[in-house]
Amino acid sequence: MDWRRLAYLWPSNKRREEREMQEELASLAAMAEPRELGNLTLAAERARQTWHLTSFTGVAADIRHALRALRRDLWFLAVAVLSVALGVGANTAVFSFVDAYVLRPLPVPNPSELLRISNSTPNARVEGLSYPDFRDIRDASRSFSGLVAFRSASLRVALDERAAPQLRDGIVASNDLFTVLGIVPPLGRTFLPETVERSSELPGAVLGHDFWLREFGGDRSVVGRTLKVNGIPFAVVGVAPASFPGIGTASTRRPAVFVPLAVWDHLEGARANPLEDRGRHELRLAGRLRAGVSRSSAQAELAAIASRLERDHPETNRERRIVLRTELGLRLAEDLEVPLFSALLMTLVALVLAVACFNVAGLLLQRAQARRREIAVRLAIGAGPVRLVRQLMTESVVIALAGGGLGLGFAHIGIRFLSRYHPPDAVTLPGMRLDSRVLLFSLAVTLLSSVLFGLGPSVHAARANLVSALKSGPPTPGRPRRVTVRNVLVVGQITATMLLLVVGGMMLEGSRRRVGAAPGYRVDHVMAVQADPGVLGYSAARTRRFYLDFAERARALPGVEGVALTEREPSHPTDYRLVPEGHRPPLTQAGYDVLRVVCDDRYFATLQMPTLLGRGFSVADREGSPRIGIVNEQFVARFWPGQAAVGRHLRLERADGPDVEVVGVVRAPIRDDYVAPPGAAVFLPYEQNRQPRMTLLVAYAGDAAAMAASLRAVVHDLDAEHPVPDVRTLESYDREGARAVSTFVSWFLALGLIGLGLAVVGLYALIAFSVSRRTSEIGLRMAVGSTRAGVLRLVVRQGLTVAATGVALAALVVGLTHVALAGSFYADAVVALLPPNLPTYVGVPLAVLAISAVAALVPARRAASIDPMDALRHE
Amino acid sequence: MELLQGTLDMLVLRTLVLGPLHGYGIAKAIRASSDEALEIEFGSLYPALKRLEIKGWIASKWEKSEQNRRAKYYRLTPAGRKQLVDERSRWAEFVRAVGRVMAEEPR
Numbered sequence: 001m002d003w004r005r006l007a008y009l010w011p012s013n014k015r016r017e018e019r020e021m022q023e024e025l026a027s028l029a030a031m032a033e034p035r036e037l038g039n040l041t042l043a044a045e046r047a048r049q050t051w052h053l054t055s056f057t058g059v060a061a062d063i064r065h066a067l068r069a070l071r072r073d074l075w076f077l078a079v080a081v082l083s084v085a086l087g088v089g090a091n092t093a094v095f096s097f098v099d100a101y102v103l104r105p106l107p108v109p110n111p112s113e114l115l116r117i118s119n120s121t122p123n124a125r126v127e128g129l130s131y132p133d134f135r136d137i138r139d140a141s142r143s144f145s146g147l148v149a150f151r152s153a154s155l156r157v158a159l160d161e162r163a164a165p166q167l168r169d170g171i172v173a174s175n176d177l178f179t180v181l182g183i184v185p186p187l188g189r190t191f192l193p194e195t196v197e198r199s200s201e202l203p204g205a206v207l208g209h210d211f212w213l214r215e216f217g218g219d220r221s222v223v224g225r226t227l228k229v230n231g232i233p234f235a236v237v238g239v240a241p242a243s244f245p246g247i248g249t250a251s252t253r254r255p256a257v258f259v260p261l262a263v264w265d266h267l268e269g270a271r272a273n274p275l276e277d278r279g280r281h282e283l284r285l286a287g288r289l290r291a292g293v294s295r296s297s298a299q300a301e302l303a304a305i306a307s308r309l310e311r312d313h314p315e316t317n318r319e320r321r322i323v324l325r326t327e328l329g330l331r332l333a334e335d336l337e338v339p340l341f342s343a344l345l346m347t348l349v350a351l352v353l354a355v356a357c358f359n360v361a362g363l364l365l366q367r368a369q370a371r372r373r374e375i376a377v378r379l380a381i382g383a384g385p386v387r388l389v390r391q392l393m394t395e396s397v398v399i400a401l402a403g404g405g406l407g408l409g410f411a412h413i414g415i416r417f418l419s420r421y422h423p424p425d426a427v428t429l430p431g432m433r434l435d436s437r438v439l440l441f442s443l444a445v446t447l448l449s450s451v452l453f454g455l456g457p458s459v460h461a462a463r464a465n466l467v468s469a470l471k472s473g474p475p476t477p478g479r480p481r482r483v484t485v486r487n488v489l490v491v492g493q494i495t496a497t498m499l500l501l502v503v504g505g506m507m508l509e510g511s512r513r514r515v516g517a518a519p520g521y522r523v524d525h526v527m528a529v530q531a532d533p534g535v536l537g538y539s540a541a542r543t544r545r546f547y548l549d550f551a552e553r554a555r556a557l558p559g560v561e562g563v564a565l566t567e568r569e570p571s572h573p574t575d576y577r578l579v580p581e582g583h584r585p586p587l588t589q590a591g592y593d594v595l596r597v598v599c600d601d602r603y604f605a606t607l608q609m610p611t612l613l614g615r616g617f618s619v620a621d622r623e624g625s626p627r628i629g630i631v632n633e634q635f636v637a638r639f640w641p642g643q644a645a646v647g648r649h650l651r652l653e654r655a656d657g658p659d660v661e662v663v664g665v666v667r668a669p670i671r672d673d674y675v676a677p678p679g680a681a682v683f684l685p686y687e688q689n690r691q692p693r694m695t696l697l698v699a700y701a702g703d704a705a706a707m708a709a710s711l712r713a714v715v716h717d718l719d720a721e722h723p724v725p726d727v728r729t730l731e732s733y734d735r736e737g738a739r740a741v742s743t744f745v746s747w748f749l750a751l752g753l754i755g756l757g758l759a760v761v762g763l764y765a766l767i768a769f770s771v772s773r774r775t776s777e778i779g780l781r782m783a784v785g786s787t788r789a790g791v792l793r794l795v796v797r798q799g800l801t802v803a804a805t806g807v808a809l810a811a812l813v814v815g816l817t818h819v820a821l822a823g824s825f826y827a828d829a830v831v832a833l834l835p836p837n838l839p840t841y842v843g844v845p846l847a848v849l850a851i852s853a854v855a856a857l858v859p860a861r862r863a864a865s866i867d868p869m870d871a872l873r874h875e
Numbered sequence: 876m877e878l879l880q881g882t883l884d885m886l887v888l889r890t891l892v893l894g895p896l897h898g899y900g901i902a903k904a905i906r907a908s909s910d911e912a913l914e915i916e917f918g919s920l921y922p923a924l925k926r927l928e929i930k931g932w933i934a935s936k937w938e939k940s941e942q943n944r945r946a947k948y949y950r951l952t953p954a955g956r957k958q959l960v961d962e963r964s965r966w967a968e969f970v971r972a973v974g975r976v977m978a979e980e981p982r
Contacts, residue, residue: 024947025921028899031944037899037917046922050929 021047062394069395076367077399079761080360084403084449086754087349087356089410092442094349096411097418098342099437100428102331107243109182110288115295116330117147117285117302120323122590123577123653126334128282130316131264131275133309134174137285137322140305143298144287146180148173149261151283152248156535156723157256158228159215165228167535167723168211168256171246172264178206178240180288181247188223188238194262203263204237205229208246210425211256212239229259230267230535231721246427247286249334254425269537278316299324319590341744344503348748351500352755353449358493359762360399360453365486366769368392368461375461385462392461396454397447404446411442417750420743460485487802490766490852494806495813497759498848502814504752505840511745513835515738520669520678521570522608522699523730525561528569529554529696529711531725540690546718547694551600553714554698559707562606562699566599567691570607570670571733573597573681578660579651580639590654594635595672595681598689604630604666606699614646614664622687630664635680650682660684674737697730704729760851767799767855771863778863791864792857799856800849807845878913883923885966886913888951888959891933895950897940898924924949932958 025040037043070077105111117137119127129137134149141147150173158165171177175191178184190206197203205227207216216222227234234257240246246255261283265273274280289298306322325333332339368375378388419429533546547565555563567574577591585591597603601617604610612633621628629650636645645665651657660682669678686694700707708727715725778791786794818836878886890896890904901924902915927933932955940946951959 020947021925024898027944027946028897031897031899031940031942031946039918043918043921046918047925050922050925 018048059394062391063398065391066395066398070398073367076363077402080363080399081403081406083356083359083758083762084400084446084453085406085410086758087353087449088404088407088442088445089414090349090352090751090754091445092407092411092438093414093418094345095441096415096435096438098346099435099441101338102342103328104428104437106181106247106327107245111327113288114181114286114327115289115298116325116327117287118323118325118330119281120321122319122588126323126330127320129285129322130278130280131261131283132278133281133317134283134285136309137302137305140308141287141298141301143290143293143301145290146176147285147287148177148180149283149285150174150177150247152252152255153267154532154535155257155259155267156230156721160226161228165231165721165723167532167726169253170229170257170259171248171255172259172261172267174261177258180286181244183241183244185238186241187220188236190238191260191262194260197260197262202226202233202235203260203266205234206238206240206258207236208255208257209240209242209244210254215256227257229257230269230537232263232266234259248284248427249331252427254427267537268534269539278313281320295324345747345751348500348503348751348755351496352751352758353445354452354496355493355500355755355758355762357449357453358489358496359758359765360396360449361457362486362489362493362762362766362769364392364396364453364457365460365489366765368457369769369773371461379462388462389455389458392458393450393454396450396458400446400450400454403449404442407446408439408442411438418747456485456489486766486770490763490770490802491806491809493759493763493766494803494848494852495809497755497763498807498810498844499813500752500755500759501844501848502810502840503834504748504756505844506834506836507745507748507752509837509840510835511741514674515741519571519734520667522606523734525700525704526607526730527698527700527704527707527711527727528730528733529698529715529725529727530693531696531715531722532693533719533722534692535723536719536721540692543692544690547696549718550696550714553717554696554711557700557707557710557714559700559702560698561701562602564600564602564606564697565686565694566603566697567597567693568695569697569730569733570597570668571674571730571737573670573672573679575672576682577653578657578682579655580635581649583639585655591651591657592639592680595670595679597670597681597683598686598691598694599683600686603683603697604668606697607668609666609668612665612667614662616664616666617683617685621685625688627658627660627688628663628685629660630666630683631662632666632668632670632678632681632683634669634678635682636665638680674741763851764855767802767852768859771795771799771856771859775863778860779867782864788864792860795860795863796853796856799852803849803852807848811845878915878919882966883915883919884927885959885962886915887920887923887927888932888955888962891949891951891955892959895936895938895948897946897948899946901949927955931955 021044025044029037029040106114108114117129119129119133121127128151129149131149134147138147150171153170153172155168155170156165157168157170173191175194175197178190185206188206189204191197191204192200207222212218212222222236223238225236227236240258246252259267261275265275268274274282287298289295302322302324306317306320309317310320375388379385383391529550531546531550533543538546551563551565554560573595574597576594576596577589578594579585579591583592599617601619601621604616611630614630616630617628631645636643640648645662648662650660650662652660666683668681668683670681671677672679696711698707698711711727712724715722774795778795781791781794782788886905887901890901890908893904896904898917898921902917902920905913905915924933924935928935928949932952933949934952935947935949937945938948
């Protein structure tokens with residue numbers, strides 16, 4: 001084929017050529033004698049063929065032909081379409097999930113211009129900034145056309161003067177948040193300049209769209225009404241558009257209300273003024289780059305500002321860099337688990353797709369074999385190989401598109417399945433909703449799969465040996481080739497299946513180890529109460545008083561066995577850093593990662609965590625007395641193995657941080673998250689480490705509902721303005737963790753099962769087909785004296801050789817992955833989620849080899865049982 | 876006399892060595908230079924011109940004919956000239972080979 005012909009695919013070129021030809025023929029006819037040139041119409045038609053490629057006009061015919069050919073073989077069509085549909089469906093569903101969590105840009109105009117600014121310290125890659133820092137950056141920076149700050153906050157919202165306040169998620173934002181993001185409220189306006197909002201009697205509040213619909217029924221006269229947030233009246237000035245669900249991390253809930261940052265201090269009441277406190281690094285920043293300013297120059301400017309801030313405010317800004325990132329960059333830096341999990345899911349669905357493609361490729365190959373005569377006849381009567389490949393590829397594309405269409409249906413089910421663990425009111429949600437990104441992705445996957453499974457078999461078929469194909473009967477086995485397309489398919493299929501099953505097996509083992517295990521401390525009949533007097537505007541001293549009173553009154557309730565104050569329930573310890581005695585801080589960060597629990601002197605007794613060495617906390621450990629701490633067994637094993645821990649010292653946060661003496665060792669197997677093994681933890685006394693929000697743990701006997709009601713009544717008694725607190729049993733936290741794990745495991749298991757089902761069908765078909773092709777050879781062997789058993793051994797051995805190649809290849813991939821991950825950032829997380837284990841590493845290869853052996857044996861027996869003369873007569 | 880399969884392209888290229896000609900002119904020229912022995916069917920010649928043009932061996936241009944009529948004139952391109960040299964030597968070889976075979980009188 002000449003590439004110049006491709007120009008004629010362009011319709012206007014073709015039309016021009018046609019016009020020219022007619023003109024030329026007319027001019028020649030005028031010169032020649034009548035009839036001298038013969039049949040001009042025929043000449044024109046033949047000339048047309050030279051540039052027509054016969055092609056484009058042929059596509060419709062190809063599709064018609066493909067449909068006719070496929071209709072003849074409905075069984076083949078059904079299996080092929082279903083395979084593609086499962087592959088495309090799984091990929092689309094997972095992409096939708098990954099898109100929502102990681103990839104999708106913010107729903108604002110020109111999202112790529114919008115950059116995120118955060119602090120980065122030796123102990124944290126991403127941290128917030130303080131309001132004074134934000135103010136200084138905004139005043140000093142020339143790189144941004146707009147710079148905004150915001151934070152999520154739990155707010156006490158009352159719809160009017162008399163309504164009971166309820167806890168809602170909200171966003172406290174600088175006044176130009178909406179302007180800089182480019183969001184126009186469909187109703188009302190946004191915030192006024194900071195000074196105006198601050199001096200106003202009624203600062204403005206913008207309602208979230210969902211909240212507006214739910215609480216006000218979409219009433220347009222809501223603008224002008226008064227709302228009470230944390231006890232302060234606000235005027236509703238506008239409603240955010242439905243297209244803007246809020247801004248935050250993947251699991252941030254949609255904000256009910258946006259309130260101006262200018263009154264942040266009022267919202268916090270008598271606590272220290274956050275607008276003047278450079279130590280409260282709590283704000284997230286976003287800025288739009290000014291036209292013509294590069295990211296690197298903006299970053300350089302921010303770095304200069306950061307070092308100036310560090311010089312001027314060493315006590316709050318030491319080693320605090322300011323980092324500029326894209327939205328995607330921030331998401332990847334902020335949370336490691338989600339990208340890791342996404343990568344794992346994407347890899348697995350890619351494997352499922354590979355298995356599906358191998359399946360269809362195998363089927364196509366068999367089909368081509370069955371159609372050898374048809375194909376040979378077409379080649380013989382002049383269809384070029386290219387033309388034939390095109391026809392066969394058209395069939396592949398038709399199969400792929402049908403599968404892709406059905407796959408979207410599967411994807412829809414898959415997305416609902418994947419969304420089960422997703423908060424239904426998060427700012428990001430996976431979904432189809434005619435999402436062009438998801439649809440585009442699935443179309444790309446569909447077309448890719450048609451090339452993957454179609455091209456090889458089509459080319460193979462078109463290269464068929466005409467002479468042998470046209471003869472009747474099965475093909476004479478030619479020179480046996482070691483590497484055939486079929487063998488490559490079988491090896492690929494086995495490798496992909498193996499990898500899927502190995503990951504599935506490790507996943508299952510990981511969850512089995514965890515879900516069955518007891519937590520290692522009392523969760524039975526323990527209630528966790530999260531009260532937050534912060535929303536009442538309490539001072540620090542009054543907050544402490546509130547918690548102590550609450551604990552005292554709870555202790556007096558009938559049926560209560562013990563009460564403890566802690567930062568959060570034991571299944572959610574705080575990530576913390578410190579430097580234990582005898583250790584130097586690691587190179588990349590200021591301290592070692594450990595878990596921290598701030599609690600009172602009753603904590604260990606209430607949760608039945610025995611003290612192994614030294615002592616527990618006492619009332620003597622108060623503010624001003626020497627700072628002490630308690631560590632768990634895991635801590636000792638990690639930092640001071642085989643050494644005495646009691647009496648040794650720790651430095652909190654960094655090598656020159658506050659000094660803490662270890663006074664005891666407890667058996668307290670607390671975990672960072674549900675899947676992880678118990679980690680090294682340090683326990684610090686509440687009185688020496690006051691936190692603004694604490695949780696009350698109440699061990700009790702009797703009915704849970706009655707106890708919860710009494711505890712709520714106590715909070716109401718303490719301050720009637722306090723919103724109804726969250727009261728839950730520790731068991732429910734445990735169950736929640738187990739449910740999360742089993743949800744994730746069920747995703748992987750579903751993928752594994754889909755892959756396994758596809759693979760078994762495909763593998764059996766491929767191997768069985770290979771063997772059945774050798775029926776006549778087997779007959780020949782038997783005729784010259786082979787025994788039945790000998791033939792079976794031969795066939796099974798050959799089948800197993802191919803299967804073993806696939807197993808070895810998969811083992812190589814697993815091994816390389818181990819090597820690549822070893823010592824990497826992700827190693828611990830991967831091992832916790834996917835523990836390597838013997839049953840998987842031995843069981844999966846054996847199972848795969850067994851399936852392969854059976855797949856070879858069944859058709860071999862059939863072949864060996866026929867009369868040798870029958871088999872030979874076919875020749 | 877009918878043309879041997881595959882020789883038409885060569886004849887067209889050879890004819891155009893003498894100068895640009897239109898489609899009808901090429902047909903007449905081949906007939907004339909073969910002393911009317913070769914009958915060129917226009918239904919074959921015209922698609923051959925298109926084929927050679929796509930291959931880049933000849934190029935066409937609208938010009939005025941000697942009778943002052945507009946006609947499309949074909950001329951040889953450098954690539955076509957090279958192709959002609961190739962085909963000519965192949966043809967000579969073919970003729971020699973066929974000649975050797977046919978020279979032996981059957982007994």
